[in-house]
Amino acid sequence: MSDKIKNELQELLHANVVTAETAEKIRDYFHQKEAENQNKLSSVFGILGAILVGLGIILVFAHNWDTLSRLTKVILSFLPLLIGQIFCGYSLLKKSASTVWRETASVFLFFAIGASISLVAQVYNIPGDLDSFIITWMLLSLPLVYVLQSSIVSLLYIAGITYYGCNANYFTYPSTHSFLYWLLLLGIAPHYYQLVKTKALSNFTLFHNWFISISIVICLGTIAHKNGHLLYLSYMSLFTIFYFIGKTTFFDQQKLKNNSFLIVGKLGILYLLLLYSFKWFWDKSFYKTDSLAETLLSIEFIIALLLTVLAAILFYKKNSKTNFKEVSLLELAFLTNILPFITGYEFSIIANILVLFIGIFEVKRGIKLNHLGILNFGLLLITILITCRFFDTNLSFVIRGILFITIGLGFFLTNYFMLKKRNRNEK
Known part of the structure; x- marks a missing residue:
């Protein structure tokens, strides 16, 4: 606890603003908070130290590798x-309660597994590709997690x-x-x-939320084969699913930075709707398809259907509780998945209207x-x-300029009046 807090707490105690019991609770709170911060800092430096030591060992080996005998290399x-x-054994037996020891030892062993696999393969000229190396490394490292x-x-x-x-x-697509x-x-x-169940507010959970959501978004495209144009349908449904996950009671009560599913889902939906608002997107994406039967039986269509x-x-689960009285347009965005199957419809108009009303x-x-x-x-x-x-219309520069001036004034005036209202309410 800092000297400033100690002095202020002492003043409050002498002025009878707080009782001795309350002052002691405040001291305990700040001491506990400092201990948690120190543990976090120790974990960070311990993990960085393990990574640097591991990389240093590999570099030392690499520098003298060619001069060593085969037995020495092994x-x-x-x-x-x-x-x-x-x-890791010492951490389990003697330091099982220490997060710093467990994380540092496991990170060192994680990189040691990858280094040992690659070094042994090099010594004995064992053939293999990068994919098999990563799979072997990850599967051997997975038990460390548990x-x-x-x-x-x-x-x-x-x-x-x-x-x-990737x-x-x-x-390597399409080989x-x-x-x-x-x-x-x-x-x-x-x-x-x-x-999620035991450490919902920890930084580890926060990073897992972001890593998992971004990883799924990146790798959803790996299902693409012959009907890649249908991936847009899968992504729209995936982002909608993320949005609903972010709106669950568990995630909705957390800080926004912890709710990666809501952020990724919402931004993803809006990005796709903005993409849908261009006419060229529809001309190039959905009308150049194979036969209907081949499309309906493709893995891309099946995944898109399941996600939808x-x-x-x-x-339904979210809105049935409120009798569908609190439905937002974002929640209905996945229904645009039916648009590619309605021939002769101007899809870009629907997307423009949706984005405009969502903004309003x-x-x-x-x-x-x-x-x-x-x-x-x-x-x-x-x-x-x-x-x-x-960039998508033939409006004159005068009209375009007026639109931007209007939006700029809208930014200024709405913020001005809201700040003015907020200051008036504070008084």
Whole structure:
């Protein structure tokens, strides 16, 4: 506890503002908070230290590698693995209550596993590709997440399988195609569930929320094969599902930075709607398709259908409690998935109207809640929509200029009057 807080607390105590018992509780609170901060700082430096030591050992080996005998190379290849296991064993037996020890030891062993695999393969010239290396590394490291309860290794695991998903599909498409990422992702599900249940407000949970949501968004495209144009339908439903997850009681009560599902879902929906608002998007994306039967039986269509059904179930579950009286346009965005199957319809008009009304709704909600962030988000959305139409229409520069001036004045006046109202209410 800082000297300033101690002095102020002493003054309050002498002035009989707080009782001795209350003062003691305040001291205990700040001492506990300082201890938690020190543990977090120790964990960060311990993990960084383990990473640097591991990388340093690898660099030392690499510098002298060619001059060593095969036996020496084999011994040195397994040495980081042995050291890491010793540290992990000591952490389990003697320091099981210490997060710093568990995380540091498990991170060191995580990198030691990868180093040992690659070094042994190099010594004996074992053939293999990058995909098999990453899979082997991740699967051998996964037990660390549960044995040592290591959330950092869990995050590294998510990053590793995400890279694998990209390398096995995007980087080598169309020569290879793999769905193994989704099975690997399930491997981390029990640990994430435990974090959400027991440490909902911890930084580890916060990072897992972001890592998992972004990883799924990145790798959803790996299902694409012959009907990649249908991925837009899957992404719209996925973002809607994320939005509903973010609106559940558990996530809705947390700070916005912890609610990655709501942020990713909302921004994803709006991004796709803005993309839908361009006429060229529809001309190039959905009308150049294969036969109807082939499309309906494709993996892309099946996944899009399943995600859309799940989004509909979550929509019903959320709004049935309020008799559908609090339905927002964002929640209905996944219904645009039926548009590609309605021939002769001007889809871009629907998207423009949706984005415009969502922006107006956000402005109205910001005014009602007296929240400048929500207000400006709505105004920004309307501005982006108008900017899109700036490049997509043949309006004269005079009309375009007037529109931007109007939006600029709207930003200024709404913020001015809201701040004025807020100051008047504070007085």
